[in-house]
Amino acid sequence: MKTEVPYKIYLDESEIPTQWYNVRADMKNKPAPLLNPATLQPLTMDDLRPIFCEELNKQELDNDTPYFDIPEEIQKFYRMYRPSPLVRAYFLEKALGTPAKIFYKFEGNNTSGSHKLNSAIAQAYYAKQQGLKGVTTETGAGQWGTALSMACAYFGLDCQVYMVKCSYEQKPFRREVMRTYGARITPSPSMTTQVGRKILSEHPDTTGSLGCAISEAVESALSQEGYRYVLGSVLNQVLLHQTIIGLETKRALDKYGIKPDIIIGCAGGGSNLGGLISPFVGEMLRGENEYKIIAVEPASCPSFTRGKFAYDFCDTGMICPLAKMYTLGSQFIPSANHAGGLRFHGMSTILSQLYHDGLFEARSVEQTSIFEAATQFARVEGILPAPESSHAIRVAIDEALKCKETGEEKTIVFGLTGTGYFDLYAYEAFNNHTMSDIIPSDDTIAQALAKLPKVD
Amino acid sequence: MKTEVPYKIYLDESEIPTQWYNVRADMKNKPAPLLNPATLQPLTMDDLRPIFCEELNKQELDNDTPYFDIPEEIQKFYRMYRPSPLVRAYFLEKALGTPAKIFYKFEGNNTSGSHKLNSAIAQAYYAKQQGLKGVTTETGAGQWGTALSMACAYFGLDCQVYMVKCSYEQKPFRREVMRTYGARITPSPSMTTQVGRKILSEHPDTTGSLGCAISEAVESALSQEGYRYVLGSVLNQVLLHQTIIGLETKRALDKYGIKPDIIIGCAGGGSNLGGLISPFVGEMLRGENEYKIIAVEPASCPSFTRGKFAYDFCDTGMICPLAKMYTLGSQFIPSANHAGGLRFHGMSTILSQLYHDGLFEARSVEQTSIFEAATQFARVEGILPAPESSHAIRVAIDEALKCKETGEEKTIVFGLTGTGYFDLYAYEAFNNHTMSDIIPSDDTIAQALAKLPKVD
Numbered sequence: 001m002k003t004e005v006p007y008k009i010y011l012d013e014s015e016i017p018t019q020w021y022n023v024r025a026d027m028k029n030k031p032a033p034l035l036n037p038a039t040l041q042p043l044t045m046d047d048l049r050p051i052f053c054e055e056l057n058k059q060e061l062d063n064d065t066p067y068f069d070i071p072e073e074i075q076k077f078y079r080m081y082r083p084s085p086l087v088r089a090y091f092l093e094k095a096l097g098t099p100a101k102i103f104y105k106f107e108g109n110n111t112s113g114s115h116k117l118n119s120a121i122a123q124a125y126y127a128k129q130q131g132l133k134g135v136t137t138e139t140g141a142g143q144w145g146t147a148l149s150m151a152c153a154y155f156g157l158d159c160q161v162y163m164v165k166c167s168y169e170q171k172p173f174r175r176e177v178m179r180t181y182g183a184r185i186t187p188s189p190s191m192t193t194q195v196g197r198k199i200l201s202e203h204p205d206t207t208g209s210l211g212c213a214i215s216e217a218v219e220s221a222l223s224q225e226g227y228r229y230v231l232g233s234v235l236n237q238v239l240l241h242q243t244i245i246g247l248e249t250k251r252a253l254d255k256y257g258i259k260p261d262i263i264i265g266c267a268g269g270g271s272n273l274g275g276l277i278s279p280f281v282g283e284m285l286r287g288e289n290e291y292k293i294i295a296v297e298p299a300s301c302p303s304f305t306r307g308k309f310a311y312d313f314c315d316t317g318m319i320c321p322l323a324k325m326y327t328l329g330s331q332f333i334p335s336a337n338h339a340g341g342l343r344f345h346g347m348s349t350i351l352s353q354l355y356h357d358g359l360f361e362a363r364s365v366e367q368t369s370i371f372e373a374a375t376q377f378a379r380v381e382g383i384l385p386a387p388e389s390s391h392a393i394r395v396a397i398d399e400a401l402k403c404k405e406t407g408e409e410k411t412i413v414f415g416l417t418g419t420g421y422f423d424l425y426a427y428e429a430f431n432n433h434t435m436s437d438i439i440p441s442d443d444t445i446a447q448a449l450a451k452l453p454k455v456d
Numbered sequence: 457m458k459t460e461v462p463y464k465i466y467l468d469e470s471e472i473p474t475q476w477y478n479v480r481a482d483m484k485n486k487p488a489p490l491l492n493p494a495t496l497q498p499l500t501m502d503d504l505r506p507i508f509c510e511e512l513n514k515q516e517l518d519n520d521t522p523y524f525d526i527p528e529e530i531q532k533f534y535r536m537y538r539p540s541p542l543v544r545a546y547f548l549e550k551a552l553g554t555p556a557k558i559f560y561k562f563e564g565n566n567t568s569g570s571h572k573l574n575s576a577i578a579q580a581y582y583a584k585q586q587g588l589k590g591v592t593t594e595t596g597a598g599q600w601g602t603a604l605s606m607a608c609a610y611f612g613l614d615c616q617v618y619m620v621k622c623s624y625e626q627k628p629f630r631r632e633v634m635r636t637y638g639a640r641i642t643p644s645p646s647m648t649t650q651v652g653r654k655i656l657s658e659h660p661d662t663t664g665s666l667g668c669a670i671s672e673a674v675e676s677a678l679s680q681e682g683y684r685y686v687l688g689s690v691l692n693q694v695l696l697h698q699t700i701i702g703l704e705t706k707r708a709l710d711k712y713g714i715k716p717d718i719i720i721g722c723a724g725g726g727s728n729l730g731g732l733i734s735p736f737v738g739e740m741l742r743g744e745n746e747y748k749i750i751a752v753e754p755a756s757c758p759s760f761t762r763g764k765f766a767y768d769f770c771d772t773g774m775i776c777p778l779a780k781m782y783t784l785g786s787q788f789i790p791s792a793n794h795a796g797g798l799r800f801h802g803m804s805t806i807l808s809q810l811y812h813d814g815l816f817e818a819r820s821v822e823q824t825s826i827f828e829a830a831t832q833f834a835r836v837e838g839i840l841p842a843p844e845s846s847h848a849i850r851v852a853i854d855e856a857l858k859c860k861e862t863g864e865e866k867t868i869v870f871g872l873t874g875t876g877y878f879d880l881y882a883y884e885a886f887n888n889h890t891m892s893d894i895i896p897s898d899d900t901i902a903q904a905l906a907k908l909p910k911v912d
Contacts, residue, residue, distance in 0.1 A: 008469070
């Protein structure tokens with residue numbers, strides 16, 4: 001076992017995990033099944049087949065198989081940008097004057113700028129294997145769309161992205177990265193789908209929404225021969241693919257005999273958090289180890305901390321399946337937070353069940369406090385973090401400062417999901433002191449929760 | 457010695473070089489000295505002292521010491537983002553169907569997005585050691601300004617950046633990264649300097665130029681107690697710091713017993729090219745080895761391939777020292793090329809002398825052809841390259857395709873200096889087919905060269 005911990009722990013390429021870990025296999029209380037919105041019955045393979053890829057559906061519904069082999073072609077692609085470094089934040093520790101040891105798993109060193117590529121390449125692979133011509137998806141902030149464009153370019157698949165119109169106009173850079181990778185980008189709502197035409201006829205000036213873009217992407221996949229729809233978060237399959245993050249993290253720590261005390265991740269739909277914590281939660285479920293795990297969400301969209309554990313629609317349009325999850329209600333509209341990737345009313349069903357069963361805790365934080373942490377981190381660690389990732393930085397710093405008070409040498413590991421190169425309007429607002437914190441009132445949340453579907 | 461070459465060769469942190477290499481020590485024909493523009497006599501320490509930092513001036517004028525120790529504090533900072541990976545371009549090789557083995561040294565995995573940080577941290581360190589309050593500089597495309605902002609944030613130095621006004625307005629993202637690192641950014645020309653006020657009174661609508669920004673930054677340093685001016689390319693000291701690139705590259709290749717046949721780098725002022733090739737050129741100068749080295753420059757600004765080896769001013773304002781270099785004339789105005797970092801009329805004196813002595817060859821390439829190569833590279837290797845870096849990609853691909861014709865298994869190494877996240881207007885122009893190639897006519901170049909100062 002090695003002793004001196006370098007600034008960056010890189011696994012050898014031969015040490016990259018060759019299997020994904022399915023935490024559901026170790027859960028006594030399995031996540032509740034998705035329900036068909038028409039019948040309110042659990043979704044079956046037959047329900048899923050027209051929309052998603054065959055192999056991905058198997059992964060989605062499999063609550064029992066603990067490990068899935070990562071196909072060789074995906075392992076090869078992973079070598080393009082993996083293993084990602086586990087960084088010892090020596091500079092940050094020194095700046096804070098803390099006895100805590102801080103590590104972060106950095107997933108931003110690829111052109112998509114985030115961990116999203118881990119699942120994008122898997123989903124594109126299975127689409128290609130199935131002989132499909134292409135896939136459709138939606139993107140808001142653009143990280144998922146970029147990741148999928150890269151994955152599709154690699155396999156020569158057509159990639160059709162419905163991009164929320166205001167993002168399409170305000171984030172031309174994201175759009176051009178996707179176009180450079182050969183993707184077709186359509187501002188949503190558009191005239192290319194029935195649902196888009198309907199919305200435009202009713203609201204000709206709308207700048208779009210993620211819910212609407214999802215509806216268009218699904219309709220587009222269903223109406224084209226040889227196409228399926230893919231999604232970048234929330235789903236069980238996505239969490240499965242993202243466990244590469246946690247597995248690499250654990251392997252890197254094990255090389256140096258380090259056991260983390262606290263593990264921290266930001267939570268939007270749950271893909272990064274689930275991927276990071278799954279192997280550690282698995283140990284807890286099997287009674288092998290104990291960890292303190294903290295999910296961090298924006299105060300403007302606090303699903304875990306102020307939501308309800310109930311069946312709800314996954315989209316505002318109420319056409320997608322229902323999931324039992326911590327939700328603020330599908331009609332809840334979060335205020336304009338700069339962490340676009342965390343603006344989702346619900347949460348992964350796996351994480352919701354784990355949280356309900358007390359496997360981890362959750363905290364909500366306000367965005368000015370997030371950007372303070374982001375700026376401090378950037379100046380000492382040299383990486384400009386994404387606003388989403390900075391939620392984890394905020395709580396990692398808070399925990400390290402607690403250690404400073406108590407003198408405890410705790411080991412803190414957090415997920416640094418991505419870079420903020422395409423979020424500089426947000427940094428500009430912070431730099432100019434024009435950023436504000438808008439937190440939903442109890443009434444607002446109660447009203448949204450009152451509209452939950454009656455299922456249970 | 458290891459045999460199987462991974463996708464990415466990472467040196468251990470303990471293998472990062474601890475000395476920079478000064479190629480001038482091995483040059484029989486030393487680079488000609490810079491001349492004081494007032495006296496036309498070689499610049500002395502006394503001339504340099506008011507403008508640049510003391511230790512950096514020593515490095516600038518030292519043609520004899522072969523190695524300089526890298527101070528410990530700089531070595532520590534290097535661990536924030538170094539060693540940078542030497543990537544085996546397996547995906548690109550396969551896409552090209554070439555028997556050539558292609559490697560690239562990737563310097564873009566840091567927030568400044570380029571190799572510029574290697575010298576920025578060194579210059580900031582020596583400024584801090586000298587007890588200065590701050591430094592001033594200019595930036596055009598913004599990579600140098602970003603790198604210097606990061607370095608100054610680390611040492612708590614004030615950083616004042618004169619940013620060419622059109623970049624300041626068109627590249628708000630670059631500006632905000634620098635502000636996030638605490639730098640003060642002034643659009644140039646400005647009312648804060650005499651030269652700025654003079655230019656503005658004569659040309660109130662000017663959007664600025666690099667030459668003007670240099671003049672303002674120098675004046676600003678001279679007029680403030682405890683400030684010095686720093687520069688990101690061209691100078692001998694900068695090439696010295698950048699040799700960390702070539703030294704790491706050589707060490708990584710040596711670990712696998714690989715000797716490159718062809719080494720390729722893009723050339724603007726010469727900092728990246730000089731840094732990459734110095735250790736290899738040193739072997740050639742000492743008669744130990746032979747390499748084919750290719751400098752790649754834009755067809756719109758072809759200093760090596762169409763310029764003259766002569767004394768010339770380093771700036772359009774003709775107030776800076778004169779350097780003997782390959783130049784198109786200080787009054788040459790390159791057309792609006794998207795590779796802002798390569799739009800310099802002259803070239804490093806070290807590289808100019810080496811080129812004059814036949815140590816390497818040079819090629820010029822047109823920008824649409826550059827973006828074709830960039831897009832192909834991005835799609836298979838997963839990295840969105842900077843336009844500057846893509847000059848090297850273009851020629852690496854061309855050489856690999858020659859190998860495909862001849863069947864030769866040559867080993868090609870090129871420098872991938874940075875990422876293109878802030879160059880997406882250029883990619884947009886390429887994606888929209890609105891990018892054009894403007895090559896200066898023989899007359900244009902002859903007219904600019906006719907205005908060279910009479911020195912020799």
